Amino acid sequence: xxxxxxxxxxxxxxxxxxxxxxxxxxxxxxxxxxxxxxxxxxxxxxxxxxxxxxxxxxxxxxxxxxxxxxxxxxxxxxxxxxxxxxxxxxxxxxxxxxxxxxxxxxxxxxxxxxxxxxxxxxxxxxxxxxxxxxxxxxxxxxxxxxxxxxxxxxxxxxxxxxxxxxxxxxxxxxxxxxxxxxxxxxxxxxxxxxxxxxxxxxxxxxxxxxxxxxxxxxxxxxxxxxxxxxxx
Amino acid sequence: xxxxxxxxxxxxxxxxxxxxxxxxxxxxxxxxxxxxxxxxxxxxxxxxxxxxxxxxxxxxxxxxxxxxxxxxxxxxxxxxxxxxxxxxxxxxxxxxxxxxxxxxxxxxxxxxxxxxxxxxxxxxxxxxxxxxxxxxxxxxxxxxxxxxxxxxxxxxxxxxxxxxxxxxxxxxxxxxxxxxxxxxxxxxxxxxxxxxxxxxxxxxxxxxxxxxxxxxxxxxxxxx
Numbered sequence: 001x002x003x004x005x006x007x008x009x010x011x012x013x014x015x016x017x018x019x020x021x022x023x024x025x026x027x028x029x030x031x032x033x034x035x036x037x038x039x040x041x042x043x044x045x046x047x048x049x050x051x052x053x054x055x056x057x058x059x060x061x062x063x064x065x066x067x068x069x070x071x072x073x074x075x076x077x078x079x080x081x082x083x084x085x086x087x088x089x090x091x092x093x094x095x096x097x098x099x100x101x102x103x104x105x106x107x108x109x110x111x112x113x114x115x116x117x118x119x120x121x122x123x124x125x126x127x128x129x130x131x132x133x134x135x136x137x138x139x140x141x142x143x144x145x146x147x148x149x150x151x152x153x154x155x156x157x158x159x160x161x162x163x164x165x166x167x168x169x170x171x172x173x174x175x176x177x178x179x180x181x182x183x184x185x186x187x188x189x190x191x192x193x194x195x196x197x198x199x200x201x202x203x204x205x206x207x208x209x210x211x212x213x214x215x216x217x218x219x220x221x222x223x224x225x226x227x228x229x230x231x232x
Numbered sequence: 233x234x235x236x237x238x239x240x241x242x243x244x245x246x247x248x249x250x251x252x253x254x255x256x257x258x259x260x261x262x263x264x265x266x267x268x269x270x271x272x273x274x275x276x277x278x279x280x281x282x283x284x285x286x287x288x289x290x291x292x293x294x295x296x297x298x299x300x301x302x303x304x305x306x307x308x309x310x311x312x313x314x315x316x317x318x319x320x321x322x323x324x325x326x327x328x329x330x331x332x333x334x335x336x337x338x339x340x341x342x343x344x345x346x347x348x349x350x351x352x353x354x355x356x357x358x359x360x361x362x363x364x365x366x367x368x369x370x371x372x373x374x375x376x377x378x379x380x381x382x383x384x385x386x387x388x389x390x391x392x393x394x395x396x397x398x399x400x401x402x403x404x405x406x407x408x409x410x411x412x413x414x415x416x417x418x419x420x421x422x423x424x425x426x427x428x429x430x431x432x433x434x435x436x437x438x439x440x441x442x443x444x445x446x447x448x449x450x451x452x453x454x455x456x
Contacts, residue, residue: 052314052318053317053318054314054317054318074320074321074322075320077318077319077320078319078320080318082314082315082318084311084314084315085311086310086311086314087310087311088310088311088312088314088315089310089312090242090246090309090310090312091309091310092246092249092250093242093245093246097242097245101238101242102315102319104234104235104238105235105238105239105316105319105320105321106319106320107234107320147315
């Protein structure tokens with residue numbers, strides 16, 4: 001029985017004859033964070049999509065809570081938050097309506113109050129009744145972060161969470177992620193560079209051409225020992 | 233149930249704000265009826281009733297494809313469909329909400345089409361027009377069920393707007409024939425027994441495709 005909330009076992013993905021991910025092994029336990037870092041096309045987003053259950057593995061297994069991510073029960077899906085490249089927000093709904101809609105889907109009690117609280121937390125309280133279509137990219141990213149976290153998930157997957165955020169927005173987002181880890185959330189993130197994640201105590205994994213390469217730095221290992229990781 | 237209501241409410245809210253589907257459906261129905269009324273140049277009597285029924289169902293098919301495509305493809309903007317797929321929302325509830333939204337869009341467009349048909353084909357707003365309602369509603373439900381299921385596939389494909397009619401129209405032909413016959417019978421003042429035969433075919437079609445969509449949407453809406 002594994003205690004990892006997020007786990008990849010010999011995970012591989014090919015699109016036609018082209019392998020995008022090869023033999024990826026990683027696990028993230030409750031309260032821990034791991035950041036997968038790599039260049040464009042390294043396979044970071046594909047890895048996140050596989051572990052979120054949005055895409056089927058070609059080889060190996062993508063597991064959440066020890067169960068195949070692709071066939072997760074609704075009760076467990078409720079405990080997963082995903083921030084993707086795309087904001088997953090409806091442009092013609094207001095910020096509050098977007099969050100309230102998702103809060104309802106996730107069975108959050110008093111969806112409206114929770115939506116308003118999260119809008120304040122991501123410093124968008126003043127824009128609560130504005131339609132998302134008029135938002136800047138940074139505002140949309142902060143709202144998307146709130147969407148991914150408003151059900152207080154136990155597993156959080158963040159695909160380039162600091163993209164389009166200014167320094168203030170990055171600090172705000174980092175604080176929310178660290179807070180989530182503090183209450184036991186397992187976080188898997190992807191990024192082009194390790195910078196902010198090192199400061200947050202994440203284990204940093206390098207992904208190159210679909211393979212995990214290199215070990216977590218000594219600094220991260222000493223700070224948290226967050227991640228059991230194997231590279232074949 | 234809350235999730236079903238939330239998705240349907242959201243779709244209707246988006247439609248009220250954007251108005252894209254309803255305006256496009258109404259405009260398309262108007263166009264189809266105008267073209268066909270000049271093409272058929274209908275007189276009165278049985279021939280006029282059949283021409284009117286045919287024109288109405290052509291409008292239904294075209295508007296239905298647009299409505300179903302809109303209801304599903306709206307979720308692809310900003311990747312919202314992914315958020316729905318990983319949420320605790322039951323896929324069947326998602327299908328039911330999308331079907332309900334497409335049906336409502338079509339029903340609104342069909343109400344407008346019936347009014348236009350009566351005006352263009354020189355019919356009377358009488359009991360015969362009211363007898364159209366069951367056939368049109370059953371047809372709208374069946375086509376919405378079929379097109380919503382297929383739009384789940386085609387909306388993710390390049391050139392999906394082309395694929396949807398190629399898939400949907402041939403499969404809808406049995407219901408289309410039944411719908412035209414039922415509508416012509418209703419407008420021609422035929423006895424209810426004659427109408428009922430075709431309504432039963434429409435009911436069977438609806439049961440089959442609503443059930444198929446309910447069971448299969450989970451597989452067509454997911455990725456890869």
